Amino acid sequence: MQRWQIxxxxxxxxLFGAVVSCQPGGSDPTTDxxxxxxxxxxxxxxxxxxxxxxxxxxPTYAFAKNPLTLEGVALGRALFYDDMLSVNGTVSCAFCxxxxxxxxxxxxxxxxxxxxxxxxxxxxxxxxxxFYKAFFWDGGVQDLDLLPIAPIENPVEMGHSMxxxxxxxxxxxxxxxxxxxxxxxxxxxxxxxxxxLSQFMLTMVSANSxxxxxxxxxxxxxxxxxxxxxxxxxxxKCSTCHAGELFTDQSYRNNGLSRATNKDEGxxxxxxxxxxxxxxxxxxxxxxxxxxxxxxxxxxxxxEEVMNHYSTNMQDVPELDPALRINGRPGVPLTDTEKKQLxxxxxxxxxxxxxxxxxxxxxx
Amino acid sequence: xxxxxxxxxxxxxxxxxxxxxxxxxDPEAVTGTFVIQLDNVAGNxxxxxxxxxxxxxxxxxxTPTAFNYFVSNIRLIRTNxxxxxxxQDSSYFLVRETDPASQRITLKNVPYGDYKGVSFVLxxxxxxxxxxxxxRTGALDPGSDHTGANGMYWSWNSGYIFMKLEGTSPSAPVxxxxxxxxxxxxxxxxxxxxxxINNLKTIPVLFGTDVAQVDAEKVPTVLLxxxxxxxxxxxxxxxxKANPEVMISPFSSSIANNYAQMFAYRGKTTATLN
Numbered sequence: 001m002q003r004w005q006i007x008x009x010x011x012x013x014x015l016f017g018a019v020v021s022c023q024p025g026g027s028d029p030t031t032d033x034x035x036x037x038x039x040x041x042x043x044x045x046x047x048x049x050x051x052x053x054x055x056x057x058x059p060t061y062a063f064a065k066n067p068l069t070l071e072g073v074a075l076g077r078a079l080f081y082d083d084m085l086s087v088n089g090t091v092s093c094a095f096c097x098x099x100x101x102x103x104x105x106x107x108x109x110x111x112x113x114x115x116x117x118x119x120x121x122x123x124x125x126x127x128x129x130x131f132y133k134a135f136f137w138d139g140g141v142q143d144l145d146l147l148p149i150a151p152i153e154n155p156v157e158m159g160h161s162m163x164x165x166x167x168x169x170x171x172x173x174x175x176x177x178x179x180x181x182x183x184x185x186x187x188x189x190x191x192x193x194x195x196x197l198s199q200f201m202l203t204m205v206s207a208n209s210x211x212x213x214x215x216x217x218x219x220x221x222x223x224x225x226x227x228x229x230x231x232x233x234x235x236x237k238c239s240t241c242h243a244g245e246l247f248t249d250q251s252y253r254n255n256g257l258s259r260a261t262n263k264d265e266g267x268x269x270x271x272x273x274x275x276x277x278x279x280x281x282x283x284x285x286x287x288x289x290x291x292x293x294x295x296x297x298x299x300x301x302x303x304e305e306v307m308n309h310y311s312t313n314m315q316d317v318p319e320l321d322p323a324l325r326i327n328g329r330p331g332v333p334l335t336d337t338e339k340k341q342l343x344x345x346x347x348x349x350x351x352x353x354x355x356x357x358x359x360x361x362x363x364x
Numbered sequence: 365x366x367x368x369x370x371x372x373x374x375x376x377x378x379x380x381x382x383x384x385x386x387x388x389x390d391p392e393a394v395t396g397t398f399v400i401q402l403d404n405v406a407g408n409x410x411x412x413x414x415x416x417x418x419x420x421x422x423x424x425x426x427t428p429t430a431f432n433y434f435v436s437n438i439r440l441i442r443t444n445x446x447x448x449x450x451x452q453d454s455s456y457f458l459v460r461e462t463d464p465a466s467q468r469i470t471l472k473n474v475p476y477g478d479y480k481g482v483s484f485v486l487x488x489x490x491x492x493x494x495x496x497x498x499x500r501t502g503a504l505d506p507g508s509d510h511t512g513a514n515g516m517y518w519s520w521n522s523g524y525i526f527m528k529l530e531g532t533s534p535s536a537p538v539x540x541x542x543x544x545x546x547x548x549x550x551x552x553x554x555x556x557x558x559x560x561i562n563n564l565k566t567i568p569v570l571f572g573t574d575v576a577q578v579d580a581e582k583v584p585t586v587l588l589x590x591x592x593x594x595x596x597x598x599x600x601x602x603x604x605k606a607n608p609e610v611m612i613s614p615f616s617s618s619i620a621n622n623y624a625q626m627f628a629y630r631g632k633t634t635a636t637l638n
Contacts, residue, residue, distance in 0.1 A: 062496075065496050065498070133557065134557065136520070139557075139558075140521040140522065141519075141520070141521075141522050142494075142522060142556045142557060143494070143497075143522065145496070145497045146497065146506065146519070146522050149506055149517075149519040150519040150520045152519075153510075153511060153519050154519075154520070161509070161510075161511040162506065162507035162508070162510070162511075163507065163508055163509050166507055189507070190497065190505050190506060190507025190508070191497045191498045191501075193507065194497055194507070195497070195498075269521075269612060270521050270560075270612075271555065271558050271560050272552075272560060272561060272612060272613065272614055273558070273560070276558075
């Protein structure tokens with residue numbers, strides 16, 4: 001016998017021994033008790049066919065702890081679009097995360113909550129959250145399941161409290177049957193409430209832009225000469241940070257924005273590390289055409305302004321990311337033609353399927 | 365030859381482990397109950413939220429309005445060295461001054477024996493702080509009451525507040541609501557992906573010459589005092605004037621070092637069963 005075979009036999013003996021030793025004494029384990037009365041209705045969910053796009057990295061979300069089902073996704077979708085998640089019933093998740101803007105809030109520089117309260121940062125579009133290891137501009141939340149608590153309890157966003165909200169959901173005739181269908185119980189807990197929202201958010205996968213079709217060699221994947229030139233420029237000048245198919249390396253960096261009017265310290269408010277001062281998450285650029293305004297405080301309204309910031313307006317602050325200081329000078333030199341080509345390329349990242357996907361729209 | 369002997373030995377070991385692993389609870393109980401009674405004080409005075417006024421070593425007077433802390437990962441220290449570690453899933457307690465019931469920690473299934481001390485973590489360990497939401501129930505449920513003075517969870521920087529002390533003091537500056545408030549919310553478990561400061565403190569409290577006996581007849585209750593003055597008057601003198609608000613700052617570590625020394629053993633009582 002080979003060594004591994006001996007090992008296998010040994011494992012079998014030990015496992016068998018362990019199983020035998022655990023048999024309850026006296027009773028015959030093969031006899032099931034006779035069923036009495038009518039069989040209860042069995043709770044049956046339908047798995048949701050979640051697929052990783054071919055050109056994407058492996059997801060970071062641990063699906064095993066929250067297997068996606070059609071019922072769970074439907075529940076999460078209902079919650080996502082429900083105004084009752086805010087304390088005065090005026091603001092749903094979708095209020096600030098609008099599908100037409102790739103689930104960002106276009107025309108608002110800073111997040112807009114209940115009673116017209118204004119937050120401190122520009123809301124990030126929701127997409128491809130299954131692939132992120134942290135959330136928000138500062139990465140303060142690292143588990144998608146914990147994310148919704150932040151906007152729900154933020155006094156300038158939804159202003160609610162989780163216990164009060166969960167009680168309201170428990171009393172709503174709409175939700176008990178949905179929880180029963182999704183989880184086999186109508187006991188509404190923090191865990192199930194948040195995991196249902198996660199299930200819906202995990203279905204928000206945007207991977208069908210013209211660029212995606214181009215890299216996957218699919219029909220409709222033609223890029224123009226300018227767009228192709230933009231792609232080449234992008235790879236040379238932008239992809240250190242906006243890396244890979246998610247168009248972010250998920251790091252936190254300072255990109256030389258002026259701090260004249262906004263002294264938000266960003267990531268260091270989470271980590272307390274001096275080296276994280278004034279750094280912010282590198283955002284994905286997917287659907288960037290739709291998610292105006294730009295930057296953590298929404299200071300730029302057009303992609304052209306963003307190009308001008310990177311090429312000529314960048315401030316030489318001490319925290320500036322080294323990748324953005326070229327030959328000792330801040331900024332990424334770009335000609336007007338190059339800017340146009342880059343913007344043309346960025347527009348190929350717009351995923352019209354995602355923006356129009358009825359499965360992600362408000363339920364009837 | 366030696367290898368086969370090794371396998372025989374390992375097999376025996378495995379079978380023994382299997383037998384031990386499925387040992388069913390003995391109906392003749394060899395475990396009893398152990399009670400930890402916490403009493404929050406300010407020096408030699410009982411702590412009274414909203415009405416009591418106390419003075420720290422820097423001479424700053426203050427009136428606490430909220431005082432909460434997490435006690436977790438409890439270990440009972442035996443005289444014979446074989447400590448009893450409370451099963452992790454049942455070892456998280458949120459103590460709130462406003463809730464007397466929360467100040468009484470009743471531990472069941474404690475092996476009979478002689479105990480000379482207790483140790484616990486003030487706060488919520490990093491493992492539990494990053495566990496799946498389904499493993500965070502009861503006091504750890506982020507969906508339970510964590511707003512206002514009761515709040516012991518940071519939703520925007522996922523993590524628990526280990527110790528919260530809030531109050532008013534003439535030494536504190538006037539805040540937006542017009543009152544002179546100070547607020548200490550101390551958390552930080554060391555970070556999930558990025559290393560941050562770690563304010564978790566394992567705090568041993570020994571019973572001196574006392575021995576708390578757990579057996580079929582005896583349920584001991586040990587009285588531990590938590591002295592809020594020690595939060596100010598520790599290795600670092602905490603000035604309300606200089607630091608009226610400490611939450612997410614490196615100075616939180618100084619406060620954690622202070623509160624690590626706020627507990628003291630103050631005696632025991634023993635209830636006799638039957």
